Structures are given as C-alpha cells and as structure tokens.
Amino acid sequence: MQRVLFVCLGNICRSPLAEGIAKAYIQKHSLQIECESCGTSSFHEGEHPCPNSIKVAKQHGIDISMQHSRPINPQDFENFDYIVALDESNRADLLSMGVMYEKITKLGNYGYRGEDVPDPYFFNGFEGFERVFSMIESCVHELLKKIQQQATGK
Secondary structure, three states: OEEEEEEEOOOOOHHHHHHHHHHHHHHHHOOOEEEEEEEOOOOOOOOOOOHHHHHHHHHOOOOOOOOOOOEOOHHHHHHOOEEEEOOHHHHHHHHHHOOOHHHEEEHHHOOOOOOOOOOHHHOOOOHHHHHHHHHHHHHHHHHHHHHHHHHHOO
16 A cells, blocks of 8 residues: 655645545545645644635535644654655755655646645635645646556556
C-alpha cells in the first residue's frame, strides 16, 4: 500500500483539500493508496479546515469538515512514500527538515508544469477557493494515476 502526505503551511486550506480530493478519488477507483495532510508549521494545530475550504469541498461532494490540522513530524518522512508540497516554499521547508529527498515532490509537477498551488487567501473572495480546488483536483488525479501505474506496472 502506497502512502501519500500532502503538505502546505498551516494545513487548513490547500492540503486538507488535497487530502479530501484524494480520498474521494481513491474510494471511487478502489485504489490501494492511503493519504493524509499536514502543515510545515503548527500555527493552526488541532483546528478544522477553514470555512471556505470546507464549503468548496462540500460543493463538490467532499466532506473535509472533520479533518484537524497537524504539523509534520519526523516519523512522516519514514511513514509516507510520497510527501507532496503544495508550493515551492513548502517544498523548501520540507527539504530542510528531512533526509528523504527522493520522497519530496511538488503537487504542481502533476499536470501544471511545476506551478505552485497558490494560497487561496491571496485572491479576492470565494473565487480563489474555487480556482485552487480545480487546480488541486487536476493535480491530485494525475498524481494518483501515476502512483497506481507504478504500483501495477501499467
């Protein structure tokens, strides 16, 4: 079973969306993949995802309301096969923390030419959350397809 960890800064908007989207896709396609999310910081430890992330996920039939933010920990570098940063800043933070560089990648490398998934708070209003959801959904689906192809050799 492959394990994927999605990582952003606070684990309240982008990485919870990635986790929720991935879990929905995994369930729909009966894949042997597990996933979680976390943040590079402990700013929001224990908090639920932000209201707009919960709202946009719900509009797409995904419930992330019961997730809780947690910071990355040293065991994560051992326990996960893929550690997926949502942007370059998160990737740099991860690289400075761990020694398993080959596990660390960026979500935008899967269908978005290496682009960062922007923080939705940098946009005006709810539109940013819709835009970020669409980008994350596309990239997560590509990532999971690649993981499944590697696992099955197809």
